[in-house]
Amino acid sequence: MNYENIIVASENGIGQITINRPSKLNALNVATIKELHDGFDALNKNPEVRAIIVTGEGEKAFVAGADIAEFANFSVEEGAQLAQQGQELLFDFVENLETPVIAAVNGFALGGGLELAMACHFRVASDNAKMGLPEVSLGVIPGYGGTQRLPQLIGKGRAMEMIMTAGMITAEDAYRAGLVNHVVPQAELIDFTKSIAVRIMKNSPVAIGKAIKAINANFKEGVDGYQTEIRNFGKCFGTADFKEGTTAFLEKRKASF
Numbered sequence: 001m002n003y004e005n006i007i008v009a010s011e012n013g014i015g016q017i018t019i020n021r022p023s024k025l026n027a028l029n030v031a032t033i034k035e036l037h038d039g040f041d042a043l044n045k046n047p048e049v050r051a052i053i054v055t056g057e058g059e060k061a062f063v064a065g066a067d068i069a070e071f072a073n074f075s076v077e078e079g080a081q082l083a084q085q086g087q088e089l090l091f092d093f094v095e096n097l098e099t100p101v102i103a104a105v106n107g108f109a110l111g112g113g114l115e116l117a118m119a120c121h122f123r124v125a126s127d128n129a130k131m132g133l134p135e136v137s138l139g140v141i142p143g144y145g146g147t148q149r150l151p152q153l154i155g156k157g158r159a160m161e162m163i164m165t166a167g168m169i170t171a172e173d174a175y176r177a178g179l180v181n182h183v184v185p186q187a188e189l190i191d192f193t194k195s196i197a198v199r200i201m202k203n204s205p206v207a208i209g210k211a212i213k214a215i216n217a218n219f220k221e222g223v224d225g226y227q228t229e230i231r232n233f234g235k236c237f238g239t240a241d242f243k244e245g246t247t248a249f250l251e252k253r254k255a256s257f
């Protein structure tokens with residue numbers, strides 16, 4: 001597939017999506033959101049791809065937010081539709097993929113950019129990264145899941161302060177708050193993130209997909225996460241991966257998934 005705003009690649013089982021609008025600091029316009037949906041969908045459906053990394057082109061920005069120029073004149077209905085479509089196509093979609101998705105936050109991750117990073121399964125940041133949800137400075141609120149996922153990740157009080165002040169935090173602050181799992185020099189960001197992907201890929205992809213589902217269930221209204229865990233735990237027993245994993249252990253060899 002040909003993409004205008006993203007670069008999609010895969011090598012040695014690791015898929016990589018690079019958001020590629022550096023002149024606009026990789027801001028997410030609607031066309032980019034649609035391409036991201038297609039790119040993630042294609043990588044998720046590729047059985048050879050066992051982990052996906054998403055990052056931004058250039059050294060300055062992961063994503064500097066939703067494209068402000070695109071929505072500046074929207075009506076109430078258009079605003080709600082923008083958020084609804086974006087959440088369905090990209091943010092909820094990424095969160096619920098069975099393939100692990102890691103955000104490699106290489107610079108500014110603001111507004112929709114931080115919301116995209118938060119929709120990923122976890123985050124690694126470069127030491128120059130800056131993160132924030134500045135929407136209230138524009139007279140709007142986060143609309144791509146930010147009011148929900150930020151408190152899930154860093155707690156309600158800290159999320160309230162970040163959203164109300166519209167301020168940016170450094171990569172180190174984000175690490176201390178639990179928003180990112182690691183901070184590394186920018187030149188090492190992709191290799192370091194790939195090294196985590198490689199560790200993930202040694203494990204059962206089927207079990208990982210079910211673990212993602214069970215973990216996410218804790219954050220879904222009306223869903224009993226413990227029941228989701230029980231159901232998915234049981235399902236694992238019917239898989240070839242379970243047979244291989246347990247047999248390999250008993251035979252004192254490494255499992256091959």
Ligand code: COA
Pocket residue numbers: 023024025027064065066067068069108110111112134135138
């Ligand atoms: N939407 C649309 N365009 C954006 C954008 C966004 N969210 N963020 C940056 N850009 C564009 C700028 O308009 C500029 O385009 P131009 O060269 O055609 O004028 C280009 O990207 C470079 O940005 P610039 O502001 O000149 O870079 P800077 O280094 O001075 O500042 C930021 C960097 C990130 C502090 C600043 O771009 C910014 O505050 N962006 C908006 C962040 C935001 O509010 N995001 C939430 C949106 S809901």
